[in-house]
Amino acid sequence: MEIVVLLKQVPATEAFIEIADDGVSVKTQNLKWVINPYDEFAVEEALRIREAHGGTVTVVSVGAEKTVEAIRTALAMGADKGILIHDTAAQNLDGLGVARVLAAALKGTAFDLIIAGQRAVDDDNFLVGPAVAEFLDIPHLSMVVKQELVDGRIRCQRTVEGGTLVVEAPLPALFTTQRGLNEPRYTSLPGIMKAKRKPLETKTLADIGLAPDALAAGGVRITAFRLPPQRTGGRMIAGDSAQAKAAELVRLLHEEAKVV
Amino acid sequence: MSQAVLAVAEQNDGVFRKVTFEALSEGRRIADRLGVELAAVVLGNGVQAASAELGRYGADRIRVADHPALAEYLNDAYCNVLAAVIAAEKPAVVVFGATTQGRDLAARLSARLNAPLAVDCLAIQVTDGALQVTRPMYGGKLLADVRLEGPLKLVAIRPNAMAITPTEKAGAIEPVAAEPGPTRTVFVEKTLDTGKVELTEADAIVSGGRGMGSSDFSVLENLAGVLGGAVGASRSAVDEGWRPASDQVGQTGKVVSPALYMACGISGAIQHLAGMSSAKVIVAINKDPEAPIFAKADYGIVGDLFELVPLITAEIQKLKA
Numbered sequence: 001m002e003i004v005v006l007l008k009q010v011p012a013t014e015a016f017i018e019i020a021d022d023g024v025s026v027k028t029q030n031l032k033w034v035i036n037p038y039d040e041f042a043v044e045e046a047l048r049i050r051e052a053h054g055g056t057v058t059v060v061s062v063g064a065e066k067t068v069e070a071i072r073t074a075l076a077m078g079a080d081k082g083i084l085i086h087d088t089a090a091q092n093l094d095g096l097g098v099a100r101v102l103a104a105a106l107k108g109t110a111f112d113l114i115i116a117g118q119r120a121v122d123d124d125n126f127l128v129g130p131a132v133a134e135f136l137d138i139p140h141l142s143m144v145v146k147q148e149l150v151d152g153r154i155r156c157q158r159t160v161e162g163g164t165l166v167v168e169a170p171l172p173a174l175f176t177t178q179r180g181l182n183e184p185r186y187t188s189l190p191g192i193m194k195a196k197r198k199p200l201e202t203k204t205l206a207d208i209g210l211a212p213d214a215l216a217a218g219g220v221r222i223t224a225f226r227l228p229p230q231r232t233g234g235r236m237i238a239g240d241s242a243q244a245k246a247a248e249l250v251r252l253l254h255e256e257a258k259v260v
Numbered sequence: 261m262s263q264a265v266l267a268v269a270e271q272n273d274g275v276f277r278k279v280t281f282e283a284l285s286e287g288r289r290i291a292d293r294l295g296v297e298l299a300a301v302v303l304g305n306g307v308q309a310a311s312a313e314l315g316r317y318g319a320d321r322i323r324v325a326d327h328p329a330l331a332e333y334l335n336d337a338y339c340n341v342l343a344a345v346i347a348a349e350k351p352a353v354v355v356f357g358a359t360t361q362g363r364d365l366a367a368r369l370s371a372r373l374n375a376p377l378a379v380d381c382l383a384i385q386v387t388d389g390a391l392q393v394t395r396p397m398y399g400g401k402l403l404a405d406v407r408l409e410g411p412l413k414l415v416a417i418r419p420n421a422m423a424i425t426p427t428e429k430a431g432a433i434e435p436v437a438a439e440p441g442p443t444r445t446v447f448v449e450k451t452l453d454t455g456k457v458e459l460t461e462a463d464a465i466v467s468g469g470r471g472m473g474s475s476d477f478s479v480l481e482n483l484a485g486v487l488g489g490a491v492g493a494s495r496s497a498v499d500e501g502w503r504p505a506s507d508q509v510g511q512t513g514k515v516v517s518p519a520l521y522m523a524c525g526i527s528g529a530i531q532h533l534a535g536m537s538s539a540k541v542i543v544a545i546n547k548d549p550e551a552p553i554f555a556k557a558d559y560g561i562v563g564d565l566f567e568l569v570p571l572i573t574a575e576i577q578k579l580k581a
Binding site for chain 2: 123223245
């Protein structure tokens with residue numbers, strides 16, 4: 001099985017996100033960077049499939065030079081090789097632009113299965129996985145919590161509102177991950193040492209056959225970041241018994257907040 | 261000149277999701293700003309009769325693609341049919357509900373038609389032919405104003421974020437000669453608990469965290485039941501195996517927008533606070549008066565949730581009696 005994992009490096013979810021002075025980006029200094037959690041599930045699932053069926057796991061990412069750290073982490077988990085597409089013309093792409101670059105990077109390679117995170121927890125676009133599948137003209141299955149490979153087909157359990165669906169597709173296919181798929185392994189010291197010797201290529205847009213102007217400005221542009229409405233901190237409900245506090249809360253929710 | 265704004269309906273066995281009516285109502289507002297018609301698009305099997313009700317939410321026309329191959333959602337079949345409808349209608353804007361299905365379909369379509377897409381929109385404005393939308397990013401830690409440009413723009417609206425506006429008129433049903441085409445994905449089966457209120461669509465959410473101490477969430481389930489809402493969980497409660505992953509609220513779970521969010525035994529990690537930040541009213545119940553959640557709540561009670569929650573449930577029952 002030739003398995004490809006699409007990976008993005010994002011700020012850690014425990015990070016406090018501040019708006020940069022330009023108003024349309026976030027302050028990146030002092031941020032801790034990690035593999036996007038949903039992509040970590042993708043790496044783990046790829047390794048498990050390789051353990052069961054043999055083959056190789058290739059991690060592909062579009063991003064800044066420091067994205068190498070995230071790819072190295074995936075290699076330390078056990079992936080076989082990494083590809084980083086890094087190019088000044090590939091900065092500030094919208095979701096479709098990123099998907100175009102990834103699809104171009106994969107066009108010439110043989111793969112049976114692509115695994116992607118359902119979304120990156122910074123942009124929250126839910127776009128790149130399905131868009132890459134469309135550009136490569138392969139089926140995709142999203143929000144997968146369980147998969148099974150039988151006779152050149154993949155059967156996936158997908159989570160939807162209120163339950164699950166089971167859907168099947170022939171390989172090559174792409175699926176996106178949902179929490180519950182697996183528990184990603186930790187990197188071990190031997191894994192980290194081994195990762196240093198694994199192939200990690202950095203490619204430009206020209207290397208993957210894309211002219212810089214093939215990525216003309218996309219149709220999605222952030223014009224401003226704002227903080228969500230800040231709450232000033234709650235009114236603490238006083239009362240000389242739990243019963244009195246409960247009654248006062250319900251009175252306020254009914255009369256003041258009007259939500260009950 | 262674009263022909264219309266399209267609003268894509270989502271139904272399961274002939275029952276429309278609430279977000280469909282929100283998408284139609286918002287589609288109507290966008291269409292009015294552009295001075296064009298609003299057309300609803302319904303895909304399914306045997307859904308023509310049920311589709312008539314969509315006229316009551318502002319659709320001038322209801323395009324129904326009725327075909328056995330559309331009985332269950334499969335993204336390739338739905339994408340083929342919707343792309344054909346878009347080719348015929350040449351809309352300036354297509355509105356989806358940002359559900360699992362809506363996001364999935366909109367993403368694939370965005371790539372196929374090279375059309376910009378914004379998901380989880382909380383507000384949409386029309387400015388000189390472009391759309392200006394507001395959407396959360398970083399799991400709700402930030403709000404982004406995003407501009408969508410191009411002849412065709414796709415938006416998926418966050419459930420519970422837009423007002424439903426019923427109208428007095430009835431839209432005309434127009435069948436679509438649907439051609440799902442050869443599809444590679446195959447539907448096998450579905451398991452849906454339609455009686456359960458979905459977190460992302462719930463008006464009230466009662467969430468439990470580490471303070472629950474075990475998988476017994478019955479006090480929260482009783483309160484959610486009285487409120488007609490849903491039970492959520494913090495990441496720690498999910499990591500402990502007390503609740504399924506689908507119940508998790510936060511940056512790596514679901515970002516929710518209920519009218520009322522009650523956080524019980526949740527200390528308030530930043531990822532969780534982000535996921536609930538667009539709730540209208542937040543109540544926190546925690547034994548620890550120093551819990552960070554209290555700074556982000558509208559109302560706080562320090563105390564034992566196992567004592568307080570049943571009392572709150574009883575008070576609400578009294579009110580509703």
